[in-house]
Amino acid sequence: MPPDVFLFDDLHPEDAAMLQALYSRSPASVLTHLEKLRQVGSGTFMEQYYVGYGHASIGDCGATTLFLEGVSMLAAKAVQDSPLYNGQEASTRYLDFARQSVLDPYAHPASAAIQDGLKALYSNIRPRLEAALEARHPFDPTAHKSERIWRNALAARSFDIARSLLPMGTTTLLSWTTSLRHARDSVRRLATHPLPEVRDLAKAILIKLRERYPHSFKPDDATPSPDDARCTYARDVLQPHHVPSAEDLAARWEVTEDENQRLRTGEVLVRRAALDLPGLRRHEVPALTKRPRGAALPWALGAYGCYSFLFLLDFGSFRDLQRHRNGVCPQPIFDTSFGFHPWYLAQIEDLLGPEAATSVRRALDRLFANLEALPRQGGELSPALTQYLLPMGMRGLVHVAYTVPQTVYVGELRSGATVHPTLRPVAQRMLSVLAEDVPGIALYGDFSPDAWSPRRGEQTITAQSDRPSGGA
Numbered sequence: 001m002p003p004d005v006f007l008f009d010d011l012h013p014e015d016a017a018m019l020q021a022l023y024s025r026s027p028a029s030v031l032t033h034l035e036k037l038r039q040v041g042s043g044t045f046m047e048q049y050y051v052g053y054g055h056a057s058i059g060d061c062g063a064t065t066l067f068l069e070g071v072s073m074l075a076a077k078a079v080q081d082s083p084l085y086n087g088q089e090a091s092t093r094y095l096d097f098a099r100q101s102v103l104d105p106y107a108h109p110a111s112a113a114i115q116d117g118l119k120a121l122y123s124n125i126r127p128r129l130e131a132a133l134e135a136r137h138p139f140d141p142t143a144h145k146s147e148r149i150w151r152n153a154l155a156a157r158s159f160d161i162a163r164s165l166l167p168m169g170t171t172t173l174l175s176w177t178t179s180l181r182h183a184r185d186s187v188r189r190l191a192t193h194p195l196p197e198v199r200d201l202a203k204a205i206l207i208k209l210r211e212r213y214p215h216s217f218k219p220d221d222a223t224p225s226p227d228d229a230r231c232t233y234a235r236d237v238l239q240p241h242h243v244p245s246a247e248d249l250a251a252r253w254e255v256t257e258d259e260n261q262r263l264r265t266g267e268v269l270v271r272r273a274a275l276d277l278p279g280l281r282r283h284e285v286p287a288l289t290k291r292p293r294g295a296a297l298p299w300a301l302g303a304y305g306c307y308s309f310l311f312l313l314d315f316g317s318f319r320d321l322q323r324h325r326n327g328v329c330p331q332p333i334f335d336t337s338f339g340f341h342p343w344y345l346a347q348i349e350d351l352l353g354p355e356a357a358t359s360v361r362r363a364l365d366r367l368f369a370n371l372e373a374l375p376r377q378g379g380e381l382s383p384a385l386t387q388y389l390l391p392m393g394m395r396g397l398v399h400v401a402y403t404v405p406q407t408v409y410v411g412e413l414r415s416g417a418t419v420h421p422t423l424r425p426v427a428q429r430m431l432s433v434l435a436e437d438v439p440g441i442a443l444y445g446d447f448s449p450d451a452w453s454p455r456r457g458e459q460t461i462t463a464q465s466d467r468p469s470g471g472a
Contacts, residue, residue: 006030013062013180014213020061059181059216066176066183066208071201072103072169073315074387077322077331078190078198078242079174084182085325089174092163092316092392093420094156098123103169103197105385110370110377114389115167117367121360125348126162130154132351137452144454156456160420161351163316164344164393165360168334180216183209191222193242194384243384245333246397253310253399263397264338268311268429275305277437280404288404291442302403309400309430314341316392317423324410327402333383334396336368343422344393364391407434408443415445417453424450 008016008030015037022033065087068079076089090097102115133154144150178186187209190202199222206222226232250260259269280288280301287298306327313321315334322329349357371389375381402410407430413419414427424446431445 004029013064014215015062017058017060017062017180017216021058057181059184060179062180062213062216063177064180064183064209064212066178066205067173068176068201068205069173070101070171071174072197072388073172073319073392074168074195075197075201076172076174077319078193078195079176079186079201080322081242081331082182082186082189083325083327084178085176086178087174087176089319089323090172092166092319093159095159096126096155097163097166097170098126101171102167103171103388105169105196105388106374108374108377110374111389114367114370114374115169117363117370118165118167118391119170121363122162122165125165125352125356125360126158128356129161129348129351130158133157133452136351137454145458149458150454152458153452153454153456157452161344161347164314164341164391166392167388168315168390168392168394169388170392180209180213184217184221187217187222188224191224195243243331243333244399245383246335246337249310249332249397249399253308255310263310263312266312266425268309268426268433270433271308271310272437273308274401275307275404277304280304280438285440288438289440289442293444297405297408299405301405304404306401306403307407307430307433309402309426311398311426311429312338312395313398313426314344314393314395314422315390317420318396318398319392320420320423321398321400321410321414321426324406326406326409327400329398329400332396332398334387334390334394335383336371336390336394338395338397340364340391340393341395341422402430404434404438407431412443412445415447417446417448417451418456421450 008019011019018037019030019033022028022036023030026033068076071079079085080087080089098119102119104111104115137154139147139150144153183205187202187206190198190205193199193202202222206217210217210219249255253269253271255263255269263269284301284304287301291297318331322331345357345361348360371381371386411427411431411434414423415431416424419427428445428447431443431447434441435443
């Protein structure tokens with residue numbers, strides 16, 4: 001006799017949570033449970049058992065989606081800083097952010113002038129880059145599926161370069177699909193974040209969640225109590241883990257002076273102390289060497305430990321990397337210590353000439369000088385808040401920890417030809433480390449050099465009526 005399969009996708013999340021919870025206490029059919037639901041009401045159940053008695057796993061069974069708009073890119077990263085995050089964010093690689101507002105935590109004329117200067121640079125340079133790309137890569141019917149796709153590719157490449165000039169305080173839009181339990185845990189985490197904007201966002205999110213799901217959230221979930229030892233621990237001990245500084249990471253890694261110099265030249269440092277490579281080589285040869293393209297390695301291989309990688313990466317590409325849910329990728333504090341990623345200025349020079357690159361470089365130098373002078377104009381600087389004034393092309397010290405399956409996944413995906421050129425070398429180096437450590441491992445990364453790719457024009461969401469006839 002075949003099994004019964006039921007699908008319900010129109011239930012209130014608290015109702016869905018209750019129905020699943022009833023399975024743990026009754027062998028009756030979900031159809032019977034649906035009748036109980038109508039009789040008892042999910043609100044009473046959730047309030048009595050989930051909130052009242054701490055059955056947090058029940059909250060995993062109900063899901064909701066939030067849409068957050070007008071938050072800075074830094075706040076978006078804070079929301080996404082969880083292995084359970086699911087959602088999407090507006091892409092600076094495909095959208096023109098010239099008209100997006102910018103959040104200024106200092107609310108000072110001098111800080112506003114820095115952000116306005118960066119936005120002006122972005123707005124000035126972006127169309128010039130696109131025009132130069134059009135001249136270098138004219139439309140070719142044999143190479144491009146349509147003129148529209150070609151123009152999309154031109155725009156995408158110009159955004160790749162120009163986005164480096166956008167201030168990190170530029171506002172963005174993101175969605176977040178989450179279980180009720182994870183939403184509650186995240187609100188509590190965000191409520192102790194060092195950025196005031198993020199703490200305020202936690203309160204705003206909680207208000208919406210309580211309006212919709214009053215039985216699953218408490219009024220004080222986003223208001224840490226000074227009398228609660230857990231809140232004190234989160235504020236005094238866990239805060240540095242939200243946004244570790246370069247000094248914290250270097251100390252934890254015990255980075256030598258030689259390694260520090262290698263980092264500045266673009267190298268990726270690797271630590272293997274937490275990884276059982278001999279065990280992998282002895283017991284997992286078939287899984288590692290016979291994997292076909294596109295197949296995932298068994299997640300159980302994560303039991304052999306993980307790699308730790310340390311490298312410099314600009315904020316723009318960090319946003320791309322951090323969206324991977326597997327592994328650990330803390331959001332670092334970005335400052336001026338490691339400079340502006342050289343790839344962006346090299347591209348401006350290549351497309352617009354040395355004078356244009358020199359002009360942008362001098363403009364950035366003036367803005368950075370204004371930043372250093374801000375305290376003399378009445379502004380007290382904070383490393384976390386100053387990030388809002390920095391361009392997305394600034395490099396920071398990034399640490400990730402990946403198991404072997406996670407390293408393979410991230411390395412292969414982010415080494416692709418359409419991935420941002422400042423991130424590809426990091427992914428390629430990860431794959432090289434795997435090849436060195438596990439001889440014969442099957443890897444399918446892309447080690448081709450950075451180049452113009454018309455495929456970028458196809459990576460979009462297009463109405464069916466706008467698609468070229470016969471195109472896939």
